[in-house]
Amino acid sequence: MSLSFRLWTDVLQLFFPDSCPGCGETLRQHDARICARCSARLPYTGFRGGTGNPVEKVFWGRTPVQAATAVFYFAKTGLLQKLVHDCKYRGRRDLALYLGGCMGKVLQEDSSFGPVTLVVPVPLHRRRQRQRGYNQAALLAEGIAGVLCRPCASDVLRRTKNTGTQTRRSRTARWENMADAFALSKPEAVAGAHILLVDDVLTTGATLDACAAVLSAAPGARLSIATLAYAGEL
Template sequence: MSNFYGKVPVQAVRSFLFYRKKGVTQKLIHQLKYKNQPEIGLFMADWFGEKLKKSNVFVDVDYIIPVPLHSKKFTKRGYNQVTMFGERLSDILNIEYKSDILIRTSKTKTQTLKQRFERFSNNKTKFKLVDTTFFENKHVLLIDDVITTGATIEACADELLKTQNITISVATMAYTQKD
């Protein structure tokens, strides 16, 4: 087990693509999030899911849980950009998808245009476990679209760690390459 960015214990972290400014991955994620194309999540999950299945890295995971959107952002966008991705990974890896236990309680502005320090120092994002016993003695796979600084994953993991004997792993569509 290692520490995610030296902050929270995670068993494994996997990202499918590198995310670069003005790169193809950035364009795909932008279409997924802001241009009503959630099927891009299916495409990525099909490809990534098969790679994960062959690697056996998440073979002992009990649940897949998405980084949640705030209800206002969900209403505006109409969907969580990682839902179809997570549901397809659930099918491929034969792991239950659970989207109603971890919720976002604070709304943050998009971090797309923020500088790296601003993103990392934005610790106002809050998450809440609806039930702190549900994931007891379980291994969860926390999924998101892009890891930039790791602050969002860290905030989710901090809340998940309120559960006794939980194991956390992370899978994302992309990882921001540091310049």
């Protein structure tokens, strides 16, 4: 783990509230951003990146990926839903960075992700990012990059269309909504790279597919995918 990543997390621990976002209990000094009890309840998937896991199967026949995984399961009203909601809508940048670090530790133990050379988050549209003040996927990517000691590039991919939320759209509508939604800002930065594309929750894969198509068009680029959570069957 890089020195800058450790310093950043130490600063966050000084300034953010000391209650667990999972259960509301007061955090103890040795706790990270969630309490030990909630940490033990985190629903890890146990997927491996290159073994035909459910996340990899989402992209079969559609997007050529070297490896794909999700670190946690996502369920409505579950612990992960609450943590993701806090990351996206309650300004918990510290929590997003912490969860990115958790992702990084899992990926670090999976040899399928060893060849990764560059970490790239799914971007928000500039209007949405101005409203929210940050991109939670970029913070997850920073957390991963800090553990893997890889560069994180949040400026190589941009969202050209304000697609709005995908939550209430049908599967077909999601795919149609994401058409031509992304473009490369710095093609030279991803040429020849093994890119780890990062997002928060995987549902249909429409957003990740749209990003992957753009990134894969760069000369010599290879692609792997990691999401915080997978909204599939437990």
